[in-house]
Amino acid sequence: MSYEAYFQSIREQQLDELKQWLSIPSISALSAHKADLNKAAEWLADTLTRAGLENVEVHQTGGHPIVYADHLHAPGKPTVLVYGHYDVQPVDPLHLWTTPPFEPDIRDGKLYARGATDDKGQVFLHIKAIEAILKQEEKLPVNIKLCIEGEEEISSRSLPPFLTANRDKLASDVILISDTSLLEPGKPAISTGLRGLCSLEVTVNTANTDLHSGSFGGGVPNALHALVSLLATLHDDQGGVSVDGFYEGVPELSSLMREEFAKQMLDEDQLKASLGLDSLYGEDGFSFVERVGARPTLELNGVYGGFQGEGTKTVIPKEAHAKITCRLVGDQDPQDILDKIKRHLEKHIQPGAKLQIKDGEKARAFNIDPSDRMLQLAADAYEDVYGTRALFTKDGGSIPIVETFSRELAAPVVMMGFGLPDENLHAPNEHFNLENFDKGLLTIVSFLKRL
Amino acid sequence: MSYEAYFQSIREQQLDELKQWLSIPSISALSAHKADLNKAAEWLADTLTRAGLENVEVHQTGGHPIVYADHLHAPGKPTVLVYGHYDVQPVDPLHLWTTPPFEPDIRDGKLYARGATDDKGQVFLHIKAIEAILKQEEKLPVNIKLCIEGEEEISSRSLPPFLTANRDKLASDVILISDTSLLEPGKPAISTGLRGLCSLEVTVNTANTDLHSGSFGGGVPNALHALVSLLATLHDDQGGVSVDGFYEGVPELSSLMREEFAKQMLDEDQLKASLGLDSLYGEDGFSFVERVGARPTLELNGVYGGFQGEGTKTVIPKEAHAKITCRLVGDQDPQDILDKIKRHLEKHIQPGAKLQIKDGEKARAFNIDPSDRMLQLAADAYEDVYGTRALFTKDGGSIPIVETFSRELAAPVVMMGFGLPDENLHAPNEHFNLENFDKGLLTIVSFLKRL
Numbered sequence: 032m033s034y035e036a037y038f039q040s041i042r043e044q045q046l047d048e049l050k051q052w053l054s055i056p057s058i059s060a061l062s063a064h065k066a067d068l069n070k071a072a073e074w075l076a077d078t079l080t081r082a083g084l085e086n087v088e089v090h091q092t093g094g095h096p097i098v099y100a101d102h103l104h105a106p107g108k109p110t111v112l113v114y115g116h117y118d119v120q121p122v123d124p125l126h127l128w129t130t131p132p133f134e135p136d137i138r139d140g141k142l143y144a145r146g147a148t149d150d151k152g153q154v155f156l157h158i159k160a161i162e163a164i165l166k167q168e169e170k171l172p173v174n175i176k177l178c179i180e181g182e183e184e185i186s187s188r189s190l191p192p193f194l195t196a197n198r199d200k201l202a203s204d205v206i207l208i209s210d211t212s213l214l215e216p217g218k219p220a221i222s223t224g225l226r227g228l229c230s231l232e233v234t235v236n237t238a239n240t241d242l243h244s245g246s247f248g249g250g251v252p253n254a255l256h257a258l259v260s261l262l263a264t265l266h267d268d269q270g271g272v273s274v275d276g277f278y279e280g281v282p283e284l285s286s287l288m289r290e291e292f293a294k295q296m297l298d299e300d301q302l303k304a305s306l307g308l309d310s311l312y313g314e315d316g317f318s319f320v321e322r323v324g325a326r327p328t329l330e331l332n333g334v335y336g337g338f339q340g341e342g343t344k345t346v347i348p349k350e351a352h353a354k355i356t357c358r359l360v361g362d363q364d365p366q367d368i369l370d371k372i373k374r375h376l377e378k379h380i381q382p383g384a385k386l387q388i389k390d391g392e393k394a395r396a397f398n399i400d401p402s403d404r405m406l407q408l409a410a411d412a413y414e415d416v417y418g419t420r421a422l423f424t425k426d427g428g429s430i431p432i433v434e435t436f437s438r439e440l441a442a443p444v445v446m447m448g449f450g451l452p453d454e455n456l457h458a459p460n461e462h463f464n465l466e467n468f469d470k471g472l473l474t475i476v477s478f479l480k481r482l
Numbered sequence: 483m484s485y486e487a488y489f490q491s492i493r494e495q496q497l498d499e500l501k502q503w504l505s506i507p508s509i510s511a512l513s514a515h516k517a518d519l520n521k522a523a524e525w526l527a528d529t530l531t532r533a534g535l536e537n538v539e540v541h542q543t544g545g546h547p548i549v550y551a552d553h554l555h556a557p558g559k560p561t562v563l564v565y566g567h568y569d570v571q572p573v574d575p576l577h578l579w580t581t582p583p584f585e586p587d588i589r590d591g592k593l594y595a596r597g598a599t600d601d602k603g604q605v606f607l608h609i610k611a612i613e614a615i616l617k618q619e620e621k622l623p624v625n626i627k628l629c630i631e632g633e634e635e636i637s638s639r640s641l642p643p644f645l646t647a648n649r650d651k652l653a654s655d656v657i658l659i660s661d662t663s664l665l666e667p668g669k670p671a672i673s674t675g676l677r678g679l680c681s682l683e684v685t686v687n688t689a690n691t692d693l694h695s696g697s698f699g700g701g702v703p704n705a706l707h708a709l710v711s712l713l714a715t716l717h718d719d720q721g722g723v724s725v726d727g728f729y730e731g732v733p734e735l736s737s738l739m740r741e742e743f744a745k746q747m748l749d750e751d752q753l754k755a756s757l758g759l760d761s762l763y764g765e766d767g768f769s770f771v772e773r774v775g776a777r778p779t780l781e782l783n784g785v786y787g788g789f790q791g792e793g794t795k796t797v798i799p800k801e802a803h804a805k806i807t808c809r810l811v812g813d814q815d816p817q818d819i820l821d822k823i824k825r826h827l828e829k830h831i832q833p834g835a836k837l838q839i840k841d842g843e844k845a846r847a848f849n850i851d852p853s854d855r856m857l858q859l860a861a862d863a864y865e866d867v868y869g870t871r872a873l874f875t876k877d878g879g880s881i882p883i884v885e886t887f888s889r890e891l892a893a894p895v896v897m898m899g900f901g902l903p904d905e906n907l908h909a910p911n912e913h914f915n916l917e918n919f920d921k922g923l924l925t926i927v928s929f930l931k932r933l
Contacts, residue, residue, distance in 0.1 A: 060793035121795055127691075185793055212697070226696065230794045239758030240578075241909040244781045245677065245879025246663070248809050249721070250773040252763035255782040256717060263714030266707060268832075270700070307690030310834040312703035322701040330695045331706040332797050337784035338805055342511035342636055343681045343842050344572055345807050345880075346783050346908050354789055356796050358699050381719075383761040391794050428696025429796075457797050458692035 037163055038472050046142065046465075048078070049155045050135040052117075053144040059095055059118035059185045068095040068181045071117045075154075075179060076100075082162035084177065092189035095181030099200075102161065103174045109482050110174040112203035114436065115154035115210060116183030119146035120457045127459035140465050147463035148450040153209035154179055156449065156468065160475035173482045176203060180432070183210075186228070186392035187432040194432075194439050205405045206436050207478075211426050211448025213467065214295055219413040219474075221406055222446040224324070224398045224425035225433055227359030229369050230391030233376060235261065235336075235351045235384050244345040251347060255336045257384035258351035264379045265329055265372075270313045272329045274375045280362035284317070284325055292320045294422055305453060324425035328358045329372070356391075358427060365393035394431030397444070405443045412478035413447075416470050447478065488614055489923050497593065497916075499529070500606045501586040503568075504595040510546055510569035510636045519546040519632045522568045526605075526630060527551075533613035535628065543640035546632030550651075553612065554625045560933050561625040563654035565887065566605035566661060567634030570597035571908045578910035591916050598914035599901040604660035605630055607900065607919065611926035624933045627654060631883070634661075637679070637843035638883040645883075645890050656856045657887050658929075662877050662899025664918065665746055670864040670925075672857055673897040675775065675849045675876035676884055678810030680820050681842030684827060686712065686787075686802045686835050693798040702798060706787045708835035709802035715830045716780055716823075721764045723780045725826045731813035735768075735776055743771045745873055756904060775876035779809045780823070807843075809878060816844035845882030848895070856894045863929035864898075867921050898929065 032040070057071035058064045072089050075098045080087045084100035095118060103110070122132040122145050130136040135144035142152065157177065164171055178201060180190050194201060211222045237252040267273050297320050303311060313322040336351025338344035357368055373388050380386045399406065401423035413421040426446070437444050449471035455461045483491075508522035509515040523540050526549045531538045535551035546569060554561070573583040573596050581587040586595035593603065608628070615622055629652060631641050645652060665671045688703040718724050748771050754762060764773040787802025789795035808819055824839050831837045850857070852874035864872040877897070888895050900922035906912045 060795065061791065121789070121791055121793075123789070123791065124692075228796070230796075237759065240906060240911075241575075242757070243879065243908040244779070244783065244807060245809060245877070246903055246907065247774060248781050248878060249777050249779040250762055250764045250770040250878075251757065251759065252761075253781055255785050259710050259713045259782065259785065260717070260719075262710045266711070268711070306693070306702065308688065308702065308834055309836070310703075311701055312832070312834045313701045319701040323698060326700050328695070328700040330699050330704055330796075330798060331710065331788065332695065332795055332799070333788035333790050334706050334710060334802070335786040335788075335790045337782065337786075338572070338574075339784050339786045339803075340512065340572055340574065343805065343807060344511065344783055344908065345679070345681075345781075347781060348783070351785070352790075354794065356695060356794060358696060381763070383759055383763045385760070426696070427699060427701075428694065452697055455691060456694040456697065457795065458694065460691070 032167070034163060034167065034473055034476050037167060038469065045159055046137070049152060052151050052155065053135040053146050054133050056133045057118050057181065058121050059182050060121055068118060072096040072098050072181055075117055078158060079177065082158050083165040084161065090193065092193065094189045097190065097193050098179045099177065101176040102171055105171055105174045108173045109204040110176065111479065111482065112201060112206045113157045113175065113177045114206055114208045114432065115157065115179045116150050116181065117154065117179055118181040118184050120184050124459065129460055141462040142465060143460060143462040145461050147461055148454045149456045149461065150183065150210045152463040152468065153449055153471070156209060156471040156475055160472050160479065163472065164476060164479065172480050176201060183430065183432070186394065190432050191435050194435065198439060201440060203440060203442050206440065206442050206444045208430065208433065208444060208446050209448055209471070210430055211446045212450035212452050213448065214422060214424065216451065216464070216466065217417060218419065219417050219421040220424045220448065221409055221421045222426035222448065223401050223406070223423045225396060226427055226429050227363060227365055227396035228356060228392055228394045228429040228431060229359065229365035230356040231369055231372065232389040232391065233353040233355065234387040236349060237384050238349050241349050242347040244347050247347055252381065252383035253347045254351040254384065255348050257381045258336060258353060260381060261376060261379050262331060262334065262353055269315045274329070274371050276371050277327070277368065280364070281327055282361040284321060288325065289321065291423065292318065292324060295320050295424060323427035325360060327360050327363055330356055332356055358429060360396045363396065365395060392431065394429055395434050397434035397437060399444060403443045405445050408481050409445045409447050409478055412474050412481055415477040416474045447474065483618070485614060485618065485924055485927050488618060489920065496610055497588070500603060503602050503606065504586040504597050505584050507584045508569050508632065509572050510633050511572055519569060523547040523549050523632055526568055529609055530628065533609050534616040535612065541644065543644065545640045548641065548644055549630045550628065552627040553622055556622055556625050559624045560655040561627065562930065562933065563652060563657045564608045564626065564628045565657055565659045565883065566608070566630045567601045567632065568605065568630055569632040569635050571635050575910065580911055592913040593916060594911060594913040596912050598912055599905045600907045600912065601634065601661045603914040603919065604900055604922070607660060607922040607926055611923050611930065614923065615927060615930065623931050627652060634881065637845065641883050642886050645886065649890060652891060654891060654893050657891065657893050657895045659881065659884065659895060659897050660899055660922070661881055662897045663901035663903050664899065665873060665875065667902060667915070667917065668868060669870065670868050670872040671875045671899065672860055672872045673877035673899065674852050674874045676847060677878055677880050678814060678816055678847035679807060679843055679845045679880040679882060680810065680816035681807040682820055682823065683840040683842065684804040684806065685838040687800060688835050689800050692800050695796040695798050698798055703832065703834035704798045705802040705835065706799050708832045709787060709804060711832060712827060712830050713782060713785065713804055720766050725780070725822050727822050728778070728819065731815070732778055733812040735772060739776065740772070742874065743769065743775060746771050746875060774878035776811060778811050778814055781807055783807055809880060811847045814847065816846060843882065845880055846885045848885035848888060850895060854894045856896050859932050860896045860898050860929055863925050863932055866928040867925045898925070
């Protein structure tokens with residue numbers, strides 16, 4: 032039976048199986064979901080065992096478990112390490128979901144659920160591709176290791192020590208990751224770069240109590256005024272970041288890179304229309320693809336303080352909060368960027384307001400040369416299934432562990448993504464287009480056989 | 483029996499009675515509390531009836547009920563209209579209350595509860611002062627009307643039409659209101675001015691969905707960036723309001739007014755210490771008392787958007803919100819100010835972001851001449867009880883209906899407050915100092931008898 036026929040014959044059953052996994056609310060950022068992370072890890076371990084993988088382990092960490100499995104019966108053949116994650120992002124604002132985030136629903140050929148594309152759905156493809164080869168051919172053409180973690184959305188805190196402690200066990204010739212996207216339907220891409228990340232939380236305090244705006248208004252500092260005027264100093268009015276030294280280590284865009292970006296032929300008008308935007312926004316002199324692929328950012332992810340209820344409350348709030356993340360490129364060092372932002376904030380905070388800053392995640396940017404043989408083989412595999420060769424792109428997201436993997440295991444990383452850019456990662460109504468579910472299975476099979 | 487002895491003899495019983503009223507969570511801003519507003523109005527009507535007042539009515543409105551009562555058996559004597567409110571402010575942040583806001587608790591001679599000082603506690607004084615005179619002397623020295631509403635904290639929407647429709651019924655020689663404060667313990671004050679108020683809610687929208695900051699960060703507008711940079715344009719860095727024409731109609735401070743303000747002898751260092759502030763904040767060239775008493779403000783009461791949970795969420799929010807109120811003085815017109823703010827916001831909103839603005843409350847500032855006979859009699863009454871004459875001050879707060887009352891009924895308004903400035907109005911741990919509970923009862927008796 033062809034692989035295509037094989038996968039078609041058990042499609043419903045496999046989707047039902049994936050839905051089970053997606054029903055587990057494994058939100059790593061919320062400690063209330065700790066048990067769900069364990070449940071999602073156990074579900075994964077069972078599924079790996081049933082798929083024919085060996086040495087399946089649920090490795091406990093200080094955070095959420097890492098699941099390992101392998102199948103090492105192809106002596107002399109390359110070893111592939113598959114990395115992915117079973118944790119998901121928070122789901123608020125919940126009221127914007129058409130169907131509940133943890134009650135997977137298929138509509139118009141798309142599977143809707145938190146984690147459908149990021150990343151349970153894509154990890155599932157690898158398990159089912161391996162199972163398929165084992166069922167069809169009784170052996171694998173390569174040696175396989177899988178390392179699936181539960182802390183990707185909270186900066187993979189436990190993975191680096193696990194990796195260092197298990198360097199021999201994880202040693203591989205190529206690291207294979209499906210946690211990125213096609214450029215658009217039918218247009219596959221292999222990411223040759225990821226942005227780094229750093230995050231911080233800022234709190235501004237003024238008086239020791241909320242105050243009545245009648246009795247005190249005009250005469251005391253307002254924590255929201257202080258925070259808002261502080262945050263407004265972080266950008267210039269062209270979207271650039273105004274923090275001193277922020278752009279040190281950011282590479283100039285070569286004309287070669289600009290050509291590569293231009294090949295993506297992103298239609299900015301279509302993008303605007305699909306996002307309901309009158310205009311895009313960002314640094315002058317760069318296209319959207321360049322801004323996202325090759326430029327660093329500083330984003331406000333959350334700002335809050337004072338009264339949020341119905342109606343009016345004439346209060347002067349005593350505290351206000353901001354959550355900030357930066358995407359980093361080139362040689363920007365996350366700790367150095369955090370230090371620069373802190374200095375900027377301390378310099379610009381208004382008199383009478385007190386500033387507290389808490390560091391969060393830190394990850395360096397990652398880059399790989401597209402001419403690497405493993406990347407070329409991956410492009411061949413895409414061509415087998417999609418009928419078109421993958422483009423080599425830079426991805427704006429961060430998978431913090433990729434840079435660590437590549438450095439620690441000294442192996443090339445193939446980012447073979449099957450998502451789509453409009454699948455609402457980290458937003459309400461996340462989904463996975465099932466066309467790429469079907470083609471993803473075949474592409475992975477093809478890649479493993481080509482190795 | 484002296485009034486002092488009378489009130490002492492039933493002090494516990496009266497405080498228990500007040501506690502019952504304070505236990506009813508009559509938060510007018512939250513529609514979920516609708517039934518509690520009715521309950522608080524019914525409680526008030528019963529208490530008025532038991533106190534000996536007549537024609538007690540719970541008048542239903544489109545919002546919360548207005549409670550009316552009178553006692554009109556002193557022909558040829560002046561008629562006093564007592565105004566107050568039984569609605570209270572919201573209570574969040576709840577975790578900052580030492581005891582629950584609707585479980586009244588007496589500690590260190592202070593009664594803690596939402597509404598203790600603003601304004602149930604102060605309304606209660608009038609009822610019990612009238613009851614005392616009726617019990618002690620079997621008649622009142624004046625004619626009395628009471629008009630107690632349930633929408634003061636949400637801008638008294640139903641009262642103006644009630645007032646217009648019942649102008650004859652409410653006609654009086656003086657309007658008596660206890661909803662303000664002494665300057666400090668033992669230092670009574672009669673407010674001769676209130677600031678006006680206007681409010682608005684601002685929403686900024688960007689894309690039609692929250693976006694992943696990796697896939698889109700740097701290339702699309704962020705609703706929080708747009709809101710924060712917009713709000714930052716509303717003030718200069720001296721605390722002044724930057725909206726074009728905002729200060730039109732604001733009177734210059736005469737040297738006479740400055741002298742009057744200076745008499746309050748507010749110790750700014752002590753104020754800073756009590757609020758836990760390193761420094762006060764406000765327009766250059768004005769003292770704290772002047773800033774609050776004679777200058778207009780524009781305050782952010784709430785700002786929110788994006789992720790507010792635990793940890794990090796790398797999201798670009800699609801919407802962000804701000805709640806804004808202004809305190810107005812002199813001839814500033816609330817609608818005109820709202821229009822000016824709207825023009826400012828529309829002018830400064832960044833490209834790619836959409837702005838929605840919703841009008842809220844509107845009230846003009848109020849002022850009265852301190853030489854009015856009714857104000858002088860009130861100062862005498864304070865002197866009888868506190869041993870010191872009340873100062874004539876300007877109050878920074880707004881009681882929107884006062885200006886309407888004064889205009890519609892063409893009568894002087896005596897603002898005879900018994901609160902204290904640090905009693906946490908509109909904030910956690912609101913309380914009422916019982917020294918002023920005791921003295922308030924006697925001062926009201928004295929005022930009614932002096933008329």
